[in-house]
Amino acid sequence: MKLVSGLFCLAAAFSFTGCSSTSPSPTVEQSFKTADMNGDGKVSRQEYDAHLIGEMFARFDGNKDSVITEKEFVDNGGTKEGFYRVNTSGSGKITLQEARASAGVKKTLAAPFKEADANGDGQVTLEEFRSSREKALDYVR
Numbered sequence: 001m002k003l004v005s006g007l008f009c010l011a012a013a014f015s016f017t018g019c020s021s022t023s024p025s026p027t028v029e030q031s032f033k034t035a036d037m038n039g040d041g042k043v044s045r046q047e048y049d050a051h052l053i054g055e056m057f058a059r060f061d062g063n064k065d066s067v068i069t070e071k072e073f074v075d076n077g078g079t080k081e082g083f084y085r086v087n088t089s090g091s092g093k094i095t096l097q098e099a100r101a102s103a104g105v106k107k108t109l110a111a112p113f114k115e116a117d118a119n120g121d122g123q124v125t126l127e128e129f130r131s132s133r134e135k136a137l138d139y140v141r
């Protein structure tokens with residue numbers, strides 16, 4: 001789990017602080033809209049996971065060729081063991097499908113979702129989304 005949590009921390013740093021210097025960080029509303037794939041104004045656990053995994057994936061995929069190699073993973077703060085825990089096919093390359101299918105990744109994302117869903121109804125509204133990001137900012141600091 002150590003590796004996977006490391007993976008998430010990076011993702012959190014990326015999505016919550018907008019630390020990327022090259023691209024302007026999207027507004028909360030923009031991120032929320034992207035996450036809310038079916039457009040019903042709420043982000044379900046499934047949508048939330050897909051959104052975070054997508055951001056994580058982009059973060060690790062340094063050369064943007066849609067696969068994460070072991071080197072890219074380790075260069076971005078992951079560990080070798082963690083890499084092969086997600087890379088269940090053992091091919092040495094993690095695809096987005098693989099990351100989404102990973103039970104470890106999914107388990108890790110339960111905590112941020114629970115935190116974001118303040119009233120526990122299984123859906124994250126824009127308000128919940130916004131305040132959870134602010135909380136996460138304090139946390140990252």
Ligand SMILES: [Ca+2]
Nearest residue numbers: 036038040042
């Ligand atoms: Ca939705």
Ligand SMILES: [Ca+2]
Nearest residue numbers: 061063065067
């Ligand atoms: Ca790559």
Ligand SMILES: [Ca+2]
Nearest residue numbers: 117119121123
């Ligand atoms: Ca809620």
